[in-house]
Every structure is written in structure tokens, then in C-alpha cells.
Amino acid sequence: MDTIRIAVVSSNGIDVDLHFGQAKEFIIYEIGKNGLANKLEIRPIPEKTIHPAQEGGRSGGCCFHDDGKIEDMAKTISDCGYLLIEKIGNHPGRLLQREGIYVLEKSGNIEELLGKISQYYIKNKL
Numbered sequence: 001m002d003t004i005r006i007a008v009v010s011s012n013g014i015d016v017d018l019h020f021g022q023a024k025e026f027i028i029y030e031i032g033k034n035g036l037a038n039k040l041e042i043r044p045i046p047e048k049t050i051h052p053a054q055e056g057g058r059s060g061g062c063c064f065h066d067d068g069k070i071e072d073m074a075k076t077i078s079d080c081g082y083l084l085i086e087k088i089g090n091h092p093g094r095l096l097q098r099e100g101i102y103v104l105e106k107s108g109n110i111e112e113l114l115g116k117i118s119q120y121y122i123k124n125k126l
Contacts, residue, residue, distance in 0.1 A: 003032050004121065005040075007077040007101075008110055009085045016107050020088040026077050029114060035122045037114040043076055067095065074099040084113060 007026040009018045028040045070092045077083065083096060086107040093103045106113055 003030050004082065005030050005080040006037075006082040006084050006104075006114065006117065007043075007080040008114075009083070010110060013110075015109055016084055016086050016113060018086055020073075020085055020092050023073070023085075026080075026083075027110070028077070028080065029110075031114065031118050031121065035118045037111070037118060045076060046072055070095045071099075074101060077101060082117075084110075084117075 006029045008016060008029060009020070009023040010016055010027060011018050011022075013027060024045055026043045026045070028043060029037045030040050031037045074096055078099065078101075080101060082102050082104055084104045084106065087105055088096075088103055096103055104117070
């Protein structure tokens with residue numbers, strides 16, 4: 001297994017708990033050949049892509065479907081092969097896949113989820 005990079009969306013840095021349209025930043029992790037996940041950095045989403053519904057947090061409303069904004073967000077994580085997120089709409093999900101970013105929709109503790117992803121990749125030697 002080569003190293004893989006995963007962008008994670010979280011409101012608190014502990015849990016995967018936001019929808020795509022609610023994201024204000026991406027936490028970037030790398031899973032190494034040893035199967036350990038290392039936090040590399042936090043990347044803010046460019047200001048021009050933040051939708052007004054995001055300002056209210058989880059109750060602030062749903063996401064947007066502006067292709068330009070989605071593409072800007074995809075560029076922010078273009079070096080990542082995966083996006084770990086609670087929920088994403090079909091349209092943004094397809095656009096990210098077109099950019100080579102595979103979406104993993106799960107909610108829960110980041111460390112636990114990254115551990116499961118790591119185990120899967122080691123087991124399947126991907």
C-alpha cells in the first residue's frame with residue numbers, strides 16, 4: 001500500500017459530523033504504509049466558496065449546487081484521494097469523483113473511522 005491522503009470534514013476536529021455544504025475547512029490526514037494515520041494540516045475553504053447557510057452551523061440550512069464553488073473546494077483537496085464526510089449530495093459527489101476524489105460517507109469519531117479505512121486498505125493491499 002502506498003500512502004493515501006484523506007480530507008476530513010468536521011465541526012470539532014474529533015467527529016465526522018458535517019455535510020459538504022457546511023464545511024469551512026478540511027483536515028488532511030495521510031495513512032502511511034504502516035497503517036498509521038497522521039494529521040498533516042488544516043486547510044480552510046476559500047472565502048468565496050463559503051455559502052451563507054454555513055454561517056449558522058448545523059442548523060444553518062442545506063448545501064449549494066454552484067459548480068464553480070464545488071470545483072474550488074475540490075481544488076483545495078486535489079492531492080487527496082478521498083473525502084470522509086457525513087453526507088454529500090449526488091451532484092457535488094459526482095463532481096468530486098470526476099476530479100478523482102472518492103467520497104466516503106460516514107459519521108463518527110475521526111480516529112476510529114480512519115482506523116477502519118486503514119485496516120481495509122492493509123487487508124486488501126490497495
